[in-house]
Amino acid sequence: MNRHRILGLIALAAVLVGFYFGGQAPLDQLQGDYTRIMYVHVPSAWLAYLSFLVTFAASILWLARRKPVYDRIAESSVSVGVFFTALALMTGMIWGYPVWGTFWDWGDARMMTTALMFFVYLGYLALRRSIPDPAMRATRSAVLGIVAFFLVPLSYVSVIIVRTLHQGITVVRPDSPIDGEILLALLSNVGAFTVVYLAFMSVKTAIARGEEQLEEQSAAADATPAGAAITAPNLEKVRDV
Amino acid sequence: MSGPSFWGQAYEIGLKDLRVEGRTGEVLNITIPFGAVALLLIPLAIGTDRPLIASIGPGMFWVVTLLFGMLVTFRQSATESSANREMMVLLGVDPAAQFAGRVVASVLLLLVFEGVLAPATIILYNPDPVEGWAILILVLLLMAVGLALIGTLASGITAGLRSRNTLAPLLVAPLALPLLVGASQTYEALAQKSSILTPILLLLAVVLGLAVVGVLTARFLEEASR
Numbered sequence: 498m499n500r501h502r503i504l505g506l507i508a509l510a511a512v513l514v515g516f517y518f519g520g521q522a523p524l525d526q527l528q529g530d531y532t533r534i535m536y537v538h539v540p541s542a543w544l545a546y547l548s549f550l551v552t553f554a555a556s557i558l559w560l561a562r563r564k565p566v567y568d569r570i571a572e573s574s575v576s577v578g579v580f581f582t583a584l585a586l587m588t589g590m591i592w593g594y595p596v597w598g599t600f601w602d603w604g605d606a607r608m609m610t611t612a613l614m615f616f617v618y619l620g621y622l623a624l625r626r627s628i629p630d631p632a633m634r635a636t637r638s639a640v641l642g643i644v645a646f647f648l649v650p651l652s653y654v655s656v657i658i659v660r661t662l663h664q665g666i667t668v669v670r671p672d673s674p675i676d677g678e679i680l681l682a683l684l685s686n687v688g689a690f691t692v693v694y695l696a697f698m699s700v701k702t703a704i705a706r707g708e709e710q711l712e713e714q715s716a717a718a719d720a721t722p723a724g725a726a727i728t729a730p731n732l733e734k735v736r737d738v
Numbered sequence: 739m740s741g742p743s744f745w746g747q748a749y750e751i752g753l754k755d756l757r758v759e760g761r762t763g764e765v766l767n768i769t770i771p772f773g774a775v776a777l778l779l780i781p782l783a784i785g786t787d788r789p790l791i792a793s794i795g796p797g798m799f800w801v802v803t804l805l806f807g808m809l810v811t812f813r814q815s816a817t818e819s820s821a822n823r824e825m826m827v828l829l830g831v832d833p834a835a836q837f838a839g840r841v842v843a844s845v846l847l848l849l850v851f852e853g854v855l856a857p858a859t860i861i862l863y864n865p866d867p868v869e870g871w872a873i874l875i876l877v878l879l880l881m882a883v884g885l886a887l888i889g890t891l892a893s894g895i896t897a898g899l900r901s902r903n904t905l906a907p908l909l910v911a912p913l914a915l916p917l918l919v920g921a922s923q924t925y926e927a928l929a930q931k932s933s934i935l936t937p938i939l940l941l942l943a944v945v946l947g948l949a950v951v952g953v954l955t956a957r958f959l960e961e962a963s964r
């Protein structure tokens with residue numbers, strides 16, 4: 498069994514454990530079963546932030562050291578991060594409809610910043626597809642990976658900057674009012690989603706490495722060798738004279 | 739014999755951009771009228787409810803500035819070919835100075851853009867007057883600087899690409915969100931006579947952060963454009 502499958506199975510097991518804790522945790526008095534959506538929504542949002550943080554760090558490392566591995570990590574982490582961002586947005590909207598009475602709240606700064614973060618990183622992936630040259634692609638994407646990252650802390654603190662319907666910072670604060678069992682369920686799902694992130698990254702970076710090798714082979718096959726236009730002298734005719 | 743200093747190079751680059759604008763008149767003759775048309779079309783689309791139009795006026799101004807200001811910031815890179823970029827390298831022009839010069843030229847053009855469209859918004863939308871014009875002028879300046887920085891960065895990232903015309907706006911519009919939030923929140927705070935510190939700090943932080951990233955990454959973007 499290869500590394501990807503082992504990681505995939507560990508991720509599946511971790512998710513099942515996380516969902517078990519989510520199923521056992523007490524329900525919110527007002528939200529009822531809709532509370533459980535939070536065990537997917539919150540970890541997805543955190544993992545999206547983590548993915549883009551990894552891209553930010555890998556982009557700086559690419560610019561500083563120019564090792565292809567950093568570019569692969571940056572690209573792969575954006576792909577995975579875009580998936581988690583979409584998941585966070587969708588689960589947020591599914592939760593919002595019964596609880597807030599609307600799928601989308603225009604006054605919610607967290608929703609808006611997360612949606613825009615999603616589009617910027619889609620632009621990152623579009624940028625990569627637009628540039629055939631690997632070094633040029635890596636450098637330009639790295640700059641975008643650094644610039645785009647400032648939306649991440651902005652999205653996180655948006656609930657403080659703007660008066661908004663979205664719940665404020667709850668877990669990471671000294672006087673957190675969160676119930677112990679709910680916190681356990683939430684953190685076990687964050688852990689499980691982190692393993693899912695690692696499993697996705699493992700597969701995605703392997704695909705990126707394969708694509709790189711394919712590009713190199715294709716470039717080598719297309720390249721005309723130096724001196725190809727010069728034909729070998731016909732020595733037999735020379736002997737005949 | 740040494741060449742011009744960093745700021746001397748930036749000045750020449752900025753002046754070159756402004757000369758190109760002086761010859762083509764793209765911002766003055768096309769982008770500003772285009773923005774004014776957008777300001778005229780919005781009330782037609784939402785109906786003639788005067789209180790509603792007055793309340794959305796400032797927000798519409800910021801949105802039009804953001805969307806059409808992008809065109810102002812992209813205009814300089816659209817006129818630049820790869821031969822131009824090669825020439826800059828051969829002349830030994832500092833990439834950070836090029837970046838700074840372009841940003842300054844874009845800021846000046848954006849201020850002209852805002853200077854024409856702000857009175858047009860007041861006339862067309864008749865928003866409720868607010869106190870603190872000096873702060874609003876500061877916000878206009880910060881918005882112009884921030885937009886110029888993002889636009890110049892996006893121009894560098896997408897320089898020479900076939901998909902540049904569609905890709906650059908896709909990158910700039912979401913990245914300019916903090917500017918939009920900062921500007922609109924400042925206006926709202928002035929209208930409600932509450933503290934403007936947080937949105938102003940947000941605008942300053944974004945501008946400062948983008949300036950640092952822009953200068954530090956200019957060399958890398960120049961390498962990647964050859």
